[in-house]
Amino acid sequence: MASAVTTTGGPDPSPTVAHTLAASLRLHGVDRVFCVAGESYLPLLDALYDRPEVDVVTCRHEGSAAFMAVADAKLTGRAGVCLVSRGPGATNASIGVHAAAEDAAPLVLIVGDVPLPETDREPFQGIDLGRHLGGMAKAVWRLHEPAATAEFVARAIRVAESGTPGPVVIAVPEDVWRLPDPKAVPSRRTVPSRSVPDRASARRIEELLTDARRPLILAGAGLDDPLGRTLLRDVAQTHRIPVVTSNKNQHLLPNRHPAYAGHLHNNTQASQLAALDRADLVLAIGTRLDTSTTRRRFPAGGPLQHVIHIHRDQTRLGLFHQPTVGVAADPVAFLSELVALPASDPDGGRERWMAELHRIEEEKALWEPVESDDGVVFGEVVATLDELTDGDVTMVVDSGTFTSWTYRYLRFGEEGRLLGISSSSMGFAVGAAVSAALRRPRVPTVAVVGDGGFLMNGGELMTACARGLPVVYIVSNNNCYGTIRMHQDRDFPGRTIATDLANPDFAALAESFGAMGLTVTEPASIRPVLAKALAAGGPVVVEVRTSLRHANPYRRIADPVPVTAPGADEQREGGHRDAVA
Numbered sequence: 001m002a003s004a005v006t007t008t009g010g011p012d013p014s015p016t017v018a019h020t021l022a023a024s025l026r027l028h029g030v031d032r033v034f035c036v037a038g039e040s041y042l043p044l045l046d047a048l049y050d051r052p053e054v055d056v057v058t059c060r061h062e063g064s065a066a067f068m069a070v071a072d073a074k075l076t077g078r079a080g081v082c083l084v085s086r087g088p089g090a091t092n093a094s095i096g097v098h099a100a101a102e103d104a105a106p107l108v109l110i111v112g113d114v115p116l117p118e119t120d121r122e123p124f125q126g127i128d129l130g131r132h133l134g135g136m137a138k139a140v141w142r143l144h145e146p147a148a149t150a151e152f153v154a155r156a157i158r159v160a161e162s163g164t165p166g167p168v169v170i171a172v173p174e175d176v177w178r179l180p181d182p183k184a185v186p187s188r189r190t191v192p193s194r195s196v197p198d199r200a201s202a203r204r205i206e207e208l209l210t211d212a213r214r215p216l217i218l219a220g221a222g223l224d225d226p227l228g229r230t231l232l233r234d235v236a237q238t239h240r241i242p243v244v245t246s247n248k249n250q251h252l253l254p255n256r257h258p259a260y261a262g263h264l265h266n267n268t269q270a271s272q273l274a275a276l277d278r279a280d281l282v283l284a285i286g287t288r289l290d291t292s293t294t295r296r297r298f299p300a301g302g303p304l305q306h307v308i309h310i311h312r313d314q315t316r317l318g319l320f321h322q323p324t325v326g327v328a329a330d331p332v333a334f335l336s337e338l339v340a341l342p343a344s345d346p347d348g349g350r351e352r353w354m355a356e357l358h359r360i361e362e363e364k365a366l367w368e369p370v371e372s373d374d375g376v377v378f379g380e381v382v383a384t385l386d387e388l389t390d391g392d393v394t395m396v397v398d399s400g401t402f403t404s405w406t407y408r409y410l411r412f413g414e415e416g417r418l419l420g421i422s423s424s425s426m427g428f429a430v431g432a433a434v435s436a437a438l439r440r441p442r443v444p445t446v447a448v449v450g451d452g453g454f455l456m457n458g459g460e461l462m463t464a465c466a467r468g469l470p471v472v473y474i475v476s477n478n479n480c481y482g483t484i485r486m487h488q489d490r491d492f493p494g495r496t497i498a499t500d501l502a503n504p505d506f507a508a509l510a511e512s513f514g515a516m517g518l519t520v521t522e523p524a525s526i527r528p529v530l531a532k533a534l535a536a537g538g539p540v541v542v543e544v545r546t547s548l549r550h551a552n553p554y555r556r557i558a559d560p561v562p563v564t565a566p567g568a569d570e571q572r573e574g575g576h577r578d579a580v581a
Helices: 017-027 039-049 062-076 088-103 129-133 146-161 199-211 226-239 270-276 331-338 349-364 378-389 403-409 428-439 451-456 460-467 482-491 506-513 523-534
Strands: 032-035 055-058 080-085 107-113 139-142 167-173 215-219 243-245 260-263 281-285 306-311 325-328 394-397 417-419 445-450 471-477 516-520 540-545
Touching (some): 017 146, 032 428, 039 107, 055 428, 062 080, 062 088, 062 107, 062 417, 062 428, 080 088, 088 107, 088 129, 107 129, 107 146, 129 139, 139 146, 146 167, 199 281, 199 306, 199 325, 199 331, 226 331, 260 349, 270 349, 306 331, 378 403, 378 445, 378 471, 394 403, 394 428, 428 445, 428 471, 445 451, 451 471, 460 506, 471 506, 471 523, 506 516, 506 540, 516 523, 523 540
Parallel strands (some): 032 055, 032 080, 080 107, 139 167, 215 243, 215 281, 243 260, 281 306, 306 325, 394 417, 394 445, 445 471, 471 540
């Protein structure tokens, strides 16, 4: 543990709470924290000054700092750490706590709190963190006793990462940071065991798999590590099982792999879900079966479709979806046992089933150029990006209907990674792209964000510029909150209000920050502009003046009434298949 230093520069024989906490974070594998500096936790920042192995990322808003920590957690599989001050800092960061809870991402939020003597006495910037964040966080604790510092860090990281991962909040009163820690022994990371199904469940799973003619794997974030992704591919190939991924996990299997069958999200079309519904066995592995993935209708289960649900957290089993077999076990360990089972496809039926589902996904991903008189159709931007990168890109998505173009026309490769959040909070992508570029420097980082979302947390462009990170921000600018306009036109046609936006020149704005600014106003400039942006070696903002009419690949804002003719969702209209909501 690094020795403490007094304000006079000499060694302090009594390490403080701040020093123990900093040392404990490092011994738990924390190598990066995201923060907006605040006076209520300055001693912790001072302790981190002596720990250059911990990268302290200075952010421009606590909300985006928390988003960036969530993004880092999703990229590493370990708890992301965010440091904020009391009151306004904590309330700003709460959007990241909500995102971590919705996305089952491990987050530790450390809040510098009001001094102990001011507790419950209407203090300046005081807030009851338990009441404010307790409904979203797995736990909210306030550190009073210096000797418990290492314990609190260990518990926070363990709780954040275990079961269904999520956010944990530690509040440290401003006057506690400087108190001497009588133990001064930092805590270390413990490695959990990888549990596997019990023998009876394993036998039943083997029986169901042997009997299945049309099995399907629904893969979730619990498999998002190198071993999990490798085993997922091995199981799919060995047992001839197609793979569909849960929301925001499109990258778990390379999208051109013959076993890839699609990505379930909140705009997955009915025709594709109908094909997946033909599965007679669904193996939901490492997924909570959350609402955005399942929309409460897939997998349906029942006598014609058995469901095997493997998830670390027993409390998630049987929630909305009643499995034939539900086991609280490590999903990666489960795959390691599954791949060792004997393969069974005597008549080649599974092979044909796998090819059928992959063909649906392949045909859906074919781009046919479309022109619109109100701007560039964003699908062409995504299709061009797919060609330029071959899907080996870290794609950070913000919230907006334009993301459906990404899910459809960007096919992730071996090194590809989709990074987004299930809560669909606008403003996530600007800061999250910084996290991605820091964590995955060998792979291009591209963020797609709407005009509304970019301006919510656009200050983090300066964070990217300050570090000289090669991040490409593609701003889909249709001068509108497009998703809401789509719903508005459907529910209240002809009564547009509060969804039109006035915007700056995003390219000029980028240049004022020190980034490269480029603009696309016509399809012919898409390829040269994107090629230039990807080769720039620093932050770039590409403003694309996009079509509002074609804000979504499945529905036109100018035609809000869904097509209901038989087979209409398989027709090509304006270059897009499935042109219905």
